[in-house]
Amino acid sequence: MKVKIFTEGGFGIGLGHISRCSSLYDEVVSRGIEAEFVIHGNFKNVDLLKGMMVKNVNWLSEDYLNNHINNTDYCIVDSYLASEELYQIISNKSKKALFIDDNARIKYPKGIIVNPSLSVDGLNYPQNDEYIYLLGDKYIILRSPFVNVKKNIINKDVKEVLITMGGSDPKELTPKILNGICKNYPLIKFNVVIGNAFRKANLIERIELNNIEFHYNVDAELMKNLMLKSDFAITAAGQTVYELLAIQTPFIPIKIAENQSNNIQGLRMINPHQVIIEHEDKFFLKRLEKEFKTMLCKDKRENLAKLYKNQVEGLGNKRIVDSLLGEIDMEKSILIRNVKSNDIDNVFNLSNQDYVRKYSINKEKINWEDHISWFNNTIQDRNIVFYVITDDMEQFLGQIRYKINDSIATVSISLSDLIIGKGYSKFILLKSMEKLFSERNEVNEIIAYVLEKNIPSVKIFENAGFLFHGNHEGLLKYIYSKEE
Structure with a gap:
């Protein structure tokens, strides 16, 4: 493969x-x-x-x-x-x-x-x-150098500014910014990134200003260091925005393409007062310099750094590849174990998620005192088999319970939104059934009750081999027989 x-x-x-x-x-x-x-x-x-x-x-x-x-x-x-x-x-x-x-x-x-x-x-x-x-x-x-790295110091005075318009600067904004902004601030050093796909790099290099340092074909490690040492950045609103957010370096975003609209919308959700500079604005330089002046204020930069905190986790790469290669890594990365007493908080939080309550027979939120009593009784009840799903780092991913009556077990399952919709649900259900059958030999039939509107769960049980056995006022009954 x-x-x-x-x-x-x-x-x-x-x-x-x-x-x-x-x-x-x-x-x-x-x-x-x-x-x-x-x-x-x-x-x-x-x-x-x-x-x-x-x-x-x-x-x-x-x-x-x-x-x-x-x-x-x-x-x-x-x-x-x-x-x-x-x-x-x-x-x-x-x-x-x-x-x-x-x-x-x-x-x-x-x-x-x-x-x-x-x-x-x-x-x-x-x-x-x-x-x-x-x-x-x-x-x-x-990119890996930007994971778990944070800017620790916000200087009172701005000493360095990063300018990066992506790998190609398709709107050719870099020379405009150098001539219109950099020359007005001779005491500030400007770190200017020149990508190898710049079409007019030679023209940019002819701009002779003592406060400019050009950086060519910058790799991830150098870009990280430039972001960390710069007091703020002027950047295209593409992929670089995520890296700046992760590091918590303040920045002025410039929209240079329509596909950056979602980023712009997201930035305004983080900061309702976020100013966005449009590359085609006829007052582009005037608006940019106005925003540049506001960034000279330490309080402004400190507030932005606080807003950026925890906005980008750095786990996206792993989650995406996990989903693609799920059937390869699933056996190693998803574990099912018996519940422990210290799972009480995670089970409570998951059970009260809106998407879990939506498809529960009882839709009311659970209060903490009731949960403590229920949890303690449940883990001591020999007729209830209670499993917890985790990853190989012990991150809580869900719960599965089987209530046993003679040879019949009734299943209840709820999964974290970290794994919902990624193709893991069927695997988890089947793996829990295998564990149940090996631990409780008397069980030969499993019943699942699913709300008719809960289409994803219906599909999971059907794909796992459960057979439909009736609909009672919108509550569907499915049965899995070990012999089948």
Whole structure:
């Protein structure tokens, strides 16, 4: 098996897709799985790709995909150029496919759809059994140097400012900012990132200002260090925004593309007073300098750093690859054990989640005192088998209970939103049943009661081999027999 990543980037396209796909490549390879990076575009000497197995080829054709994908390949696609027909070929030919999307661009075929944005409000994704959705800030993709690193000091006076317009600066804003802003602040050092896909880098280099230092083809480690030492940044509102949020370096975002709208919306959710500079605003420099002056205030930068805290966890890469390679890693990463007394808080919090109560027979929230009494009685009741689901780091992921009456067990299951919709539910249910049958030999039948409106749970039980045995006023009964 192999993971094949298809994307595009370079001159006229930018390096955003290459950047986030490179992070997924690293995550795959770190698990000992072979990966291949297939990139369409005109680029050269991209530090992001050092040490990777890269093919620079136009993969945007039916012939190429039909000849280069087989049924053991896991595929990741991050593209604005690929047609629905090409996505369909990838879905059909591969063992499993994952599609990265920013704006519900097309109707995707069967697979995992990832929108790793600060906000997905306003985007309509079709709901059916062919899709697994990974949407929002829990799936933000970060390069590894930006994980668990924070800016610790906010200086009183601004000494350094970072300017980064992405890998290609498609709107050619860098020279405009240097001439319009940097020359007005001779005591501030400007760290200016020049990507290898800049079309007019030679013109930028002709700007002779003593307070400018150019940084070329910056890798992730150097970019991290530039962010940490700069008092704030002027940045395009793309992938770099996530890295700045993770590090908690204040920044002025500039919208340079329509696909950054979700990021802009997300930034305004974090900070309702967030000022966004539009690249095509005829008063672009005037608005930028006004916002620049506000960032000279230490209190403003301190407040922004506080707002950024914990907005980007840094677990998006892992969660995305977990979903793609779930059947490979599932046995190792998802564990089922007997409940412990110290699980009481996690069980309480999960049981009171709105999505759990919505599909419970009793929809009222549970109070803590009642929960303590119920929990203690339940774990001491020999006729109740109580399992807890965790990952290999002991993170709580859900609960499954079996109430036993002679040879019949009635199952109740609730899972954390960390794993809902990722294709793990059937595996967890079957694994818990296997454990139950091995521990309680007298059990040969399991009953599940499911609300008719709870379509996801209906599908889980049906796919696990449970047979429908009636509908009583919207409450469906399913039975699994060990002999069947």
